Structure formats: C-alpha cells, structure tokens
Amino acid sequence: MSLVGKVAVVTGAAQGIGRGIALRLARDGADVALVDMNMDRLAQVRADIMALGRRAVAISADISMRDEVFATIARTMEELGGVDIMVNNAGVAQVKPLLHVTPDDMGRIFRINVDGTLWGIQAAAEAFRKQACKGKIINACSIAGHDGYALLGVYSATKFAVRGLTQAAAKELATFGITVNAYCPGVVGTDMWVEIDRRMAEETGAEIGATYRKYVDGITLGRAETPDDVAGFVAWLAGPDSDYMTGQSVLIDGGLVFR
Numbered sequence: 001m002s003l004v005g006k007v008a009v010v011t012g013a014a015q016g017i018g019r020g021i022a023l024r025l026a027r028d029g030a031d032v033a034l035v036d037m038n039m040d041r042l043a044q045v046r047a048d049i050m051a052l053g054r055r056a057v058a059i060s061a062d063i064s065m066r067d068e069v070f071a072t073i074a075r076t077m078e079e080l081g082g083v084d085i086m087v088n089n090a091g092v093a094q095v096k097p098l099l100h101v102t103p104d105d106m107g108r109i110f111r112i113n114v115d116g117t118l119w120g121i122q123a124a125a126e127a128f129r130k131q132a133c134k135g136k137i138i139n140a141c142s143i144a145g146h147d148g149y150a151l152l153g154v155y156s157a158t159k160f161a162v163r164g165l166t167q168a169a170a171k172e173l174a175t176f177g178i179t180v181n182a183y184c185p186g187v188v189g190t191d192m193w194v195e196i197d198r199r200m201a202e203e204t205g206a207e208i209g210a211t212y213r214k215y216v217d218g219i220t221l222g223r224a225e226t227p228d229d230v231a232g233f234v235a236w237l238a239g240p241d242s243d244y245m246t247g248q249s250v251l252i253d254g255g256l257v258f259r
C-alpha cells in the first residue's frame with residue numbers, strides 16, 4: 001500500500017494494460033483518474049476501483065488533443081484534489097508494410113502515440129510544479145522502442161520517439177524533482193495483439209493465431225505477458241522505491257529483447 005494518499009492519472013484505462021495498471025495502482029492505495037474514449041468500458045473500470053474502496057473518476061478524452069489532456073488534469077485536480085502520478089499509457093498499433101504507409105497513417109499514429117505522450121508530460125509537469133510535488137511521469141514504450149519490427153515500422157518509430165521523449169523530459173524536469181521513465185512490454189495478450197495478429201495474417205498469409213504464437217514462442221519465460229505483469233512494474237515506478245531512477249525505458253517482456 002505504498003501509494004496511499006496519491007492520485008494517479010492513467011490514459012487508455014478502459015481495457016488491456018491501462019485497465020491493469022489502474023486497478024493495480026488502486027490496490028496499492030492510489031485514487032485514480034481513468035482516461036479513455038470508450039466510456040462504457042471505462043465506467044466498469046471505475047466501478048471496479050470504487051469497489052476496492054478508492055476514489056475514481058472516468059474522463060472522456062482523446063489524448064492526441066492537447067487541450068483535452070490539459071482539461072483532464074484540471075478535472076483530476078478538481079475532483080481528486082491533486083495529481084502525483086501520470087501514466088501515459090494509451091496508444092495504437094498499425095500493421096502495414098513501410099512502402100504502403102501514407103501521410104494519413106503517419107499523422108494519425110504519431111498524433112496518438114507521440115503527441116499524446118508529450119501532451120501528457122506537459123500537462124502533468126505543469127500540475128506537479130503548481131503543487132510543488134515530486135511527481136512521477138510514466139510512459140508506455142515497447143520492445144518496439146528498442147528494436148524495429150517488420151510490418152510494425154511506423155508503430156516502432158513512435159515507440160523509439162517515446163524513448164527519446166522520456167530521456168529528454170527526464171533531463172529537463174529533474175530540476176523540479178520530477179522523474180520520467182517508461183515501461184517496455186513485450187507480447188501482452190490484449191485486444192491490441194488480437195488486431196496485430198489479424199492484420200499480420202492478412203499481410204503474410206499466416207493463419208490466425210500463428211503470428212501471436214510465433215512471438216510468444218520466443219519469450220524466454222515461456223508464456224505471453226499479462227496486463228498484471230506490466231502493472232506490477234508500473235506500480236514500482238509509481239512508488240518511492242524508484243525515486244533514484246529517471247530517463248529509463250525498461251524492458252519488462254519475459255526475456256524477448258536482451259539489452
């Protein structure tokens with residue numbers, strides 16, 4: 001319960017990894033602002049968190065829109081009394097050969113994965129400074145932020161960019177006592193991977209399920225990752241035991257990419 005008295009914001013909290021992180025931070029004692037565009041699912045996550053005895057607010061926002069992200073932080077401060085932890089988790093993937101990528105594809109994916117992360121960093125840093133609080137910013141990177149993956153080229157580029165933003169923000173914000181780190185999952189069995197597998201099948205002729213199995217077969221610990229595997233590490237990044245870490249994008253992938 002190291003997060004008692006803290007307020008966390010988690011984007012992309014309606015499902016998958018974001019939902020897992022929100023529930024874990026709440027179990028560790030935090031009140032949580034849940035951010036997503038899927039309000040039906042978000043309402044269920046809010047109910048689950050309130051059943052744990054924590055406060056929760058569900059906020060509809062598109063993280064690619066800077067004003068919506070700033071409004072999210074303002075509402076969190078109003079309704080939950082402050083903000084201490086910002087988890088920039090929401091993201092989208094795309095499976096497409098690089099030679100077919102269009103300007104629209106580039107714009108859409110970068111606006112969500114990269115711009116959205118930067119707006120979250122800006123809005124959280126502004127709030128932390130107003131409160132004179134040593135806040136924690138935690139970004140979603142990926143194994144694809146360490147290696148470029150075929151047919152996931154634009155997605156990989158966005159996650160390399162998140163790693164760059166994480167390093168630069170750590171250097172700029174250290175003077176305010178703010179740390180910035182990222183988690184880099186491997187193959188997590190969420191809707192994102194259902195869609196990656198489906199599109200890989202279309203692009204390569206593989207059977208449905210085959211690409212997912214191929215990736216999972218490469219994991220040293222011998223099983224696919226779960227949202228809880230990621231959430232446990234994010235909870236550590238959110239808590240005091242990680243106070244001396246900043247600027248790092250840490251692989252939490254069961255042993256898939258070795259650095």
Ligand SMILES: NC(=O)C1=CN([C@@H]2O[C@H](COP(=O)(O)OP(=O)(O)OC[C@H]3O[C@@H](n4cnc5c(N)ncnc54)[C@H](O)[C@@H]3O)[C@@H](O)[C@H]2O)C=CC1
Pocket residue numbers: 011012013014015016017018035036037038061062063064089090091092093112116140141142143184185186187188189190191192193
């Ligand atoms: N699933 C995996 O194997 C891996 C995922 N990641 C990263 O982890 C993060 C979460 O991934 P998953 O939970 O698997 O994805 P998911 O697709 O299951 O869930 C993503 C959530 O983000 C929300 N979202 C998408 N665009 C949004 C926007 N513009 N504004 C607000 N909310 C938005 C969606 O509505 C959804 O609830 C992503 O950044 C992803 O790139 C990283 C490595 C591996």
Ligand SMILES: CC(=O)C(C)=O
Pocket residue numbers: 093142143144149152185186187188192196
């Ligand atoms: C979704 C994702 O980041 C990968 C590489 O599996």
